[in-house]
Amino acid sequence: MRIVVVGAGFAGLMAAYSLDRVGHEVIVVEARDRVGGRVWSQELIPGNPRTVVERGAEFVLDGYDVMSDVVGECGLHFAPMGMSYYVREPRGVQTDADAVAACAATVRAVATQLSPAEPFTSVLARVRGEVDEAALAALVSRLEVTNGAPAELLTAAAASDVTVAFEASPSTRVAGGNQRLAIELAARLDQPVRTGEVVRRVQWTDESARVLTDRGSVDADRVVMAVPLTVSRQLDFEPDVPSSKREAWDAAGISHAAKLHVPLVGDDPVAPSAVQSVPDRYWTWTSTDGTGAVQPVLHCFGGSQSALEALDVAAGPTTWARRAADLRPGLRLDLERAVVTTWADDPYAQGVYEYPSTGWTMSHESALSSPMGAVHFAGEHTAGAWAGLMEGALRSGLRVSEEIRVSGEGEPG
Numbered sequence: 001m002r003i004v005v006v007g008a009g010f011a012g013l014m015a016a017y018s019l020d021r022v023g024h025e026v027i028v029v030e031a032r033d034r035v036g037g038r039v040w041s042q043e044l045i046p047g048n049p050r051t052v053v054e055r056g057a058e059f060v061l062d063g064y065d066v067m068s069d070v071v072g073e074c075g076l077h078f079a080p081m082g083m084s085y086y087v088r089e090p091r092g093v094q095t096d097a098d099a100v101a102a103c104a105a106t107v108r109a110v111a112t113q114l115s116p117a118e119p120f121t122s123v124l125a126r127v128r129g130e131v132d133e134a135a136l137a138a139l140v141s142r143l144e145v146t147n148g149a150p151a152e153l154l155t156a157a158a159a160s161d162v163t164v165a166f167e168a169s170p171s172t173r174v175a176g177g178n179q180r181l182a183i184e185l186a187a188r189l190d191q192p193v194r195t196g197e198v199v200r201r202v203q204w205t206d207e208s209a210r211v212l213t214d215r216g217s218v219d220a221d222r223v224v225m226a227v228p229l230t231v232s233r234q235l236d237f238e239p240d241v242p243s244s245k246r247e248a249w250d251a252a253g254i255s256h257a258a259k260l261h262v263p264l265v266g267d268d269p270v271a272p273s274a275v276q277s278v279p280d281r282y283w284t285w286t287s288t289d290g291t292g293a294v295q296p297v298l299h300c301f302g303g304s305q306s307a308l309e310a311l312d313v314a315a316g317p318t319t320w321a322r323r324a325a326d327l328r329p330g331l332r333l334d335l336e337r338a339v340v341t342t343w344a345d346d347p348y349a350q351g352v353y354e355y356p357s358t359g360w361t362m363s364h365e366s367a368l369s370s371p372m373g374a375v376h377f378a379g380e381h382t383a384g385a386w387a388g389l390m391e392g393a394l395r396s397g398l399r400v401s402e403e404i405r406v407s408g409e410g411e412p413g
């Protein structure tokens with residue numbers, strides 16, 4: 001079969017790699033001039049490989065089995081970061097990481113008794129008075145940062161998803177940068193990825209589809225849409241997508257988050273660390289890279305629209321970098337060379353990732369991933385419990401390749 005994959009992020013590339021390997025003709029069309037999508041690794045100080053930072057996805061978490069397999073297949077390996085994504089020293093309130101973990105266990109126990117779609121505020125109402133207030137403030141801040149949304153918009157699922165753990169399980173990322181995985185997957189395809197080509201419209205039937213781009217059109221037996229849902233819901237589909245899918249696209253929450261990277265200066269020894277600003281809704285870390293030494297960089301991730309406004313990310317890195325310097329007085333920061341990365345204003349992302357917001361239902365979840373005629377849907381937002389994560393994107397790519405294999409049984413290869 002001839003298959004067009006729209007989007008060369010982890011989801012699209014995983015689908016393309018799996019389909020290409022079993023002998024299909026695969027054409028990947030990508031709007032940007034690079035592969036990787038929301039995985040984007042760059043040298044903070046050009047020419048200095050010790051300063052490679054992740055402007056998008058960074059942490060490889062527990063249970064990333066598909067990523068682990070494909071990283072190995074591509075001849076790459078994970079580099080330990082010397083710190084844990086799961087344990088952050090809370091600052092700005094009178095509490096500590098152990099108290100936050102204890103509070104989280106109570107919150108999780110209450111949340112799992114409720115439907116995952118129940119508002120998170122119902123969980124909060126049940127635990128108030130039962131847990132330490134400062135620890136709860138730190139926990140809520142962390143959940144808001146991770147989901148990039150205020151507590152009022154979260155559901156009970158936010159208290160128990162795969163990111164909510166508190167054991168000091170060590171974190172890793174791909175040595176040399178997570179984007180290397182995208183580059184390696186693309187290099188293994190029979191046909192080079194068609195970068196710089198923007199898909200505008202998809203015409204489809206049960207048997208075939210036509211993808212119209214700013215350069216022309218491509219006919220295919222199957223199409224894999226592996227673009228963010230923010231992009232999908234603006235594309236023209238002829239005929240239109242089923243109303244159940246459009247409702248699910250409209251109901252999904254889209255996280256607001258940004259990253260800040262600040263070079264460290266001087267030769268002071270720096271230890272790996274993770275520190276959270278509870279009131280300002282961002283966290284910071286220093287970590288090792290493939291060399292085993294701590295990178296000369298402070299990394300920061302902030303989440304929720306109000307937090308980003310307070311950090312004035314729209315105006316650049318200055319406000320946030322100064323706040324980070326106040327939060328981390330033990331580090332010497334080169335504030336002039338700070339770089340901020342936002343995603344809501346990126347036309348090919350229009351946000352960070354999907355989170356289940358209030359009003360969300362399980363039928364929305366299945367509508368996101370279900371195929372329509374010759375068109376299949378991949379992407380982190382279609383990955384259920386793994387939504388919002390690199391692992392989810394990769395798993396969704398595998399899922400659609402299996403869907404296509406089954407749908408094409410009986411047809412010539």
Ligand code: FAD
Pocket residue numbers: 006007008009010011012029030031032035036037038039055056057058059060061197198199200226227228231257258259343347348349351352353378379380381387388389390391392393
């Ligand atoms: P994308 O990577 O967005 O790929 C979609 C592709 O489609 C893009 O390349 C885009 O350019 C292309 N495209 C869009 N529109 C068009 C069009 N019209 N025509 C052609 N191509 C188009 N995950 C983790 O596991 N750990 C983390 O620590 C983590 N941190 C994150 C931090 C940030 C700031 C961000 C933004 C994300 C983070 N994530 C993290 C999430 C992770 O990046 C995503 O879940 C994953 O990369 C999504 O992959 P995808 O293939 O679904 O989408």
